[in-house]
Structure formats: C-alpha cells, structure tokens
Amino acid sequence: MISPIKVAVAGANGRMGRTILPLLAADPAFAVIGGIGRPGSVGEGLIDRAAAIAAADVILDFTTGNAAAELAGLCASAGGPALVIGATGFEPDEIQRIAAAARTIPILRSGNFAIGVNILVGLVAQAARALPAHGWDIEILEAHHNRKIDAPSGTALMLGEAAAEGRGVSLASVERRGRDGVTGERPPGEIGFAVLRAGGIVGEHSVLFAAAEEVVTLSHSAFDRGMFARGALAAARWIAGRAPGEYGMRDVLGLTAGRE
Numbered sequence: 713m714i715s716p717i718k719v720a721v722a723g724a725n726g727r728m729g730r731t732i733l734p735l736l737a738a739d740p741a742f743a744v745i746g747g748i749g750r751p752g753s754v755g756e757g758l759i760d761r762a763a764a765i766a767a768a769d770v771i772l773d774f775t776t777g778n779a780a781a782e783l784a785g786l787c788a789s790a791g792g793p794a795l796v797i798g799a800t801g802f803e804p805d806e807i808q809r810i811a812a813a814a815r816t817i818p819i820l821r822s823g824n825f826a827i828g829v830n831i832l833v834g835l836v837a838q839a840a841r842a843l844p845a846h847g848w849d850i851e852i853l854e855a856h857h858n859r860k861i862d863a864p865s866g867t868a869l870m871l872g873e874a875a876a877e878g879r880g881v882s883l884a885s886v887e888r889r890g891r892d893g894v895t896g897e898r899p900p901g902e903i904g905f906a907v908l909r910a911g912g913i914v915g916e917h918s919v920l921f922a923a924a925e926e927v928v929t930l931s932h933s934a935f936d937r938g939m940f941a942r943g944a945l946a947a948a949r950w951i952a953g954r955a956p957g958e959y960g961m962r963d964v965l966g967l968t969a970g971r972e
C-alpha cells in the first residue's frame with residue numbers, strides 16, 4: 713500500500729484554508745498534519761510552522777504573497793517539504809525569492825487551480841497570437857468579493873502574461889493598470905486591466921479582444937471555492953516526490969509549455 717502524503721495548510725483559518733482542509737481530511741491519499749496560522753496563533757488543528765516544515769511532505773499555501781515567499785525560503789532552508797502556492801499578490805522580489813527556493817525544493821505556484829482557467833490561459837495566448845495588435849485592443853476584466861486584498865487578481869495577471877506572450881512582448885512593457893481622469897486616447901498594443909470588488913463574487917475573469925467592428929470575449933466564472941481546492945489537491949498529489957524546480961498547473965494538467 714502507498715503511504716498517504718503528509719500535508720499541512722498555511723492560511724488554515726482563511727476562506728481557502730477552511731475549504732481545503734475538510735477535502736484533504738476526506739481523501740485517503742493524504743494524511744493531514746495540521747493547519748498553519750499566523751506565527752504564534754493557537755487553535756484546534758493548528759500546528760506550529762517549524763513543526764509542519766519538519767513533518768510534512770507537501771505544504772499548501774493560501775496566505776499572502778509575502779507570507780508565501782517567506783515560507784518558501786524556510787522550506788528550502790530545511791531541504792523540504794514541497795510547496796503548492798495558491799496565494800496571489802506578489803511583489804517582484806517575492807517571485808524571485810520563490811524562484812531561488814525552487815532550486816532546492818519543488819514548488820508549484822498558480823494564481824488559479826481551476827481547470828477551466830488554465831485552459832483559458834492557452835486560449836488567450838492563441839487569440840493574442842492570431843489577432844494583430846494594431847486593430848485589436850486587449851482588455852482584462854476581473855471581479856471578486858469585497859474581502860480580497862490584492863488587485864489585479866493573480867488570475868488576471870496570468871491572463872495578461874498569456875496575452876503578452878501571444879503577442880511576443882513582455883507584459884510589463886504594455887500593461888495599463890486602471891484609468892482615471894483625462895487619459896488620452898488608448899495607445900495600440902496596450903493590455904489594460906479593470907478591477908471590480910463587490911459582495912461575495914467568487915471570481916469572474918474576461919479577456920476582451922476588441923476591434924472597430926467586432927469583439928471576441930473569452931471568460932471564466934467560478935461559482936464555488938471547492939473547485940479551486942480540488943485543483944490544489946491534484947497539484948499536491950502531483951508534486952509529492954518531484955525533483956526541485958518551479959512548476960505550474962500546466963504540468964499537472966499535461967498542457968504544453970508553449971500553450972499551442
């Protein structure tokens with residue numbers, strides 16, 4: 713019999729932590745070591761972060777960009793466990809710290825564990841490759857609940873990266889994060905982001921390819937966090953025992969790196 717994968721969840725008291733822990737507990741492929749709260753936090757089912765790092769095969773992180781980058785460094789210093797990072801809202805240096813940690817341990821990071829979103833990423837790259845920048849404007853719209861702390865969402869940024877990749881440019885060189893006031897005409901080639909926060913919206917993403925006389929819209933709607941959680945469980949199963957490196961959901965789902 714294969715022994716279960718020992719897992720811990722960082723951000724255990726959050727919306728995603730509370731969604732994922734019961735699913736892990738009900739799945740015989742996993743043995744839950746405990747949840748990790750903020751440093752010093754105590755509660756039923758919570759385990760100290762250092763103890764979790766020592767005991768777990770895989771830690772799933774649904775905290776913040778900053779906390780996930782710190783955890784990645786600690787896991788790498790200890791030589792393990794593997795990390796599945798679902799947190800979003802990263803500063804560039806935090807992405808670099810995660811990349812450095814992935815030289816020592818396997819790390820899978822995705823701003824969205826939904827199968828549909830990861831398929832959408834490929835479709836957006838394909839459309840951006842096919843439609844010329846002169847004549848086709850790309851705008852990314854996202855809507856989330858009023859408790860979300862980062863914007864644009866990690867998913868919106870993934871979709872922006874895919875669109876930029878399809879056009880053969882870096883996102884940083886063409887992105888436009890919001891508009892206000894007398895903005896002037898829209899420069900061709902820009903990739904715009906628009907953000908809405910309201911009520912309990914789980915997650916809505918649309919990518920518009922707009923020409924003068926027609927618009928193509930590619931979109932995804934999330935109805936329930938359980939779907940993100942199940943994707944994260946698939947990622948945790950996939951990464952257990954892997955070689956050090958940076959991975960994404962495309963690896964779990966067997967999608968080609970070039971998103972053809």
Ligand SMILES: NC(=O)C1=CN([C@@H]2O[C@H](COP(=O)(O)OP(=O)(O)OC[C@H]3O[C@@H](n4cnc5c(N)ncnc54)[C@H](OP(=O)(O)O)[C@@H]3O)[C@@H](O)[C@H]2O)C=CC1
Pocket residue numbers: 722723724725726727728729748749750751774775776777778779797798799800801822823824825826866940
């Ligand atoms: N990849 C994906 O598919 C998905 C990703 N997400 C992302 O996951 C993250 C969490 O989302 P959600 O659960 O809704 O958010 P919540 O705010 O509900 O939960 C975040 C949790 O992280 C904890 N936390 C915050 N800072 C730290 C820290 N420095 N150290 C340890 N723990 C910390 C919080 O602790 P406390 O309770 O004490 O405040 C809280 O329990 C977000 O970045 C979100 O964008 C969300 C859904 C799907």
Ligand SMILES: O=C(O)C1=N[C@H](C(=O)O)C[C@H](O)C1
Pocket residue numbers: 800823824856860864865866867868914915916
């Ligand atoms: O904070 C959320 O809720 C979500 N965050 C992720 C993101 O930033 O894209 C994924 C999903 O959209 C829900």
